[in-house]
Each structure stands twice: as C-alpha cells, then as structure tokens.
Amino acid sequence: MSDFFAQLISNQVIWAGFWAWFVAQIIKPPIHYVQHREWQWRYVLSAGGMPSSHSALIMSCTTAIGLLNGFGSSIFALAWVISMIVIYDATGVRRQAGDQARILNLMIDELFTGHPLAEKELQERLGHTPRQVLAGIALGIAIAALVVR
Numbered sequence: 001m002s003d004f005f006a007q008l009i010s011n012q013v014i015w016a017g018f019w020a021w022f023v024a025q026i027i028k029p030p031i032h033y034v035q036h037r038e039w040q041w042r043y044v045l046s047a048g049g050m051p052s053s054h055s056a057l058i059m060s061c062t063t064a065i066g067l068l069n070g071f072g073s074s075i076f077a078l079a080w081v082i083s084m085i086v087i088y089d090a091t092g093v094r095r096q097a098g099d100q101a102r103i104l105n106l107m108i109d110e111l112f113t114g115h116p117l118a119e120k121e122l123q124e125r126l127g128h129t130p131r132q133v134l135a136g137i138a139l140g141i142a143i144a145a146l147v148v149r
Contacts, residue, residue, distance in 0.1 A: 012064055012068060012147055012148050013061050013064040013065055013068065014061075015147050016060040016061060016063070016064035016140075016143055016144040016147040016148060017057045017058070017060050017061040017064070018057075019060070019143050019146075019147060020053075020056040020057050020059070020060030020061075020139060020140040020143040020144065021053050021056060021057040021060075023056070023139060023143060024051050024052070024053035024056040024057070024136060024139055024140075025043075025044050025045070025053050026044060027051070028043040028044060028046075028049045028050065028051075028053075029041050029043050029044060031049075031050045031051075032049065032050070035050070048128060048132075049128075049132065050131070050132045050135055051132055051133075051135035051136040051138075051139050052090050052128040052132045052133045052135065052136030052137075053136060054086055054087075054089075054090045054128075054136065055086070055087055055090055055128070055132075055133045055134075055135075055136030055137050055140060056136040056137070056139040056140040056143070057140065058082065058083045058086040058087070058140065059083055059087075059136065059137045059140030059141055059144075060139075060140035060141070060143045060144040060147075061079060061083075061140075061144070062076070062079040062080055062082075062083045062140075062144075063140065063141045063144035063145065063148075064144040064147065064148045065079045066079070067144065067145070067148040068148060087133055087137070090128045090133055090136075091128055091129070091130055091133050
C-alpha cells in the first residue's frame with residue numbers, strides 16, 4: 001500500500017494538473033477585481049470565471065503526458081481527445097446551462113416581484129467564454145512545463 005502512495009505522490013502528471021487547477025482558482029478573485037473593481041472571494045471555490053480551471057487542469061495533464069511519454073504516444077492521443085471533450089463542455093454545454101440559469105432567474109424575478117421565494121437562484125457562472133478557456137489552456141501548458149522536468 002505504501003508503494004501505491006509513493007507512486008501517487010511522485011506522479012508528475014497529477015502534480016501538474018493539481019498546480020494548474022490551484023493557480024487558476026487562486027487568481028480568479030484578483031482578475032475579477034481588476035475587471036470589475038470588486039472582490040469576490042467565493043470565486044476561489046466556484047466554477048466559471050477567468051481563467052478556466054477545467055481547461056488549465058486538463059491541458060496541464062495532457063501536456064505533462066506529452067512531455068513524459070512523447071507527443072506521438074497513444075496515451076497522449078487519449079489525453080488530447082479527453083481534453084477536447086472537457087474544453088468543449090466548458091465552452092458549450094456548461095456555458096449554455098449558465099445562460100439558461102440567468103434567463104430563468106430573470107423570468108422568476110419578473111414573475112414574482114415583491115414576493116420573495118424560498119427557492120435558491122440557479123447558478124449562472126457555470127461555463128466559460130472562449131477567452132477564459134484560452135487563458136486556462138495557456139496556464140495549464142505553462143504549469144506543466146514548470147512541473148515536468
């Protein structure tokens with residue numbers, strides 16, 4: 001069992017992914033502050049925002065796999081395909097769900113103005129803009145290049 005944990009702890013792909021995700025989450029509040037002049041510390045633990053931590057994590061892992069196993073390897077090809085699915089989901093499906101949540105929240109506000117609802121509003125910050133995803137991709141690649149030596 002200790003061999004398992006030793007291998008897990010020394011796995012550079014996992015560390016690259018973790019650090020890319022961590023850095024992406026930590027820099028969301030300062031970036032939001034620069035853009036909107038308000039601190040939103042909850043963004044450290046939330047989905048959505050600049051940069052995309054999903055894109056950073058998956059591209060960091062994919063880049064680390066490429067650096068360690070070769071960019072022509074089968075495992076890199078699999079990682080690349082999974083990356084494209086995650087990125088598509090971040091910009092497509094999740095963003096649409098966030099847009100729908102925003103519209104539903106507006107409809108509820110208009111329908112029940114003056115009548116507070118016990119229901120919680122839907123989460124609107126689910127997906128990412130293409131710019132947020134590109135920033136996450138760049139961050140992920142950079143972190144992987146730093147972690148994998």
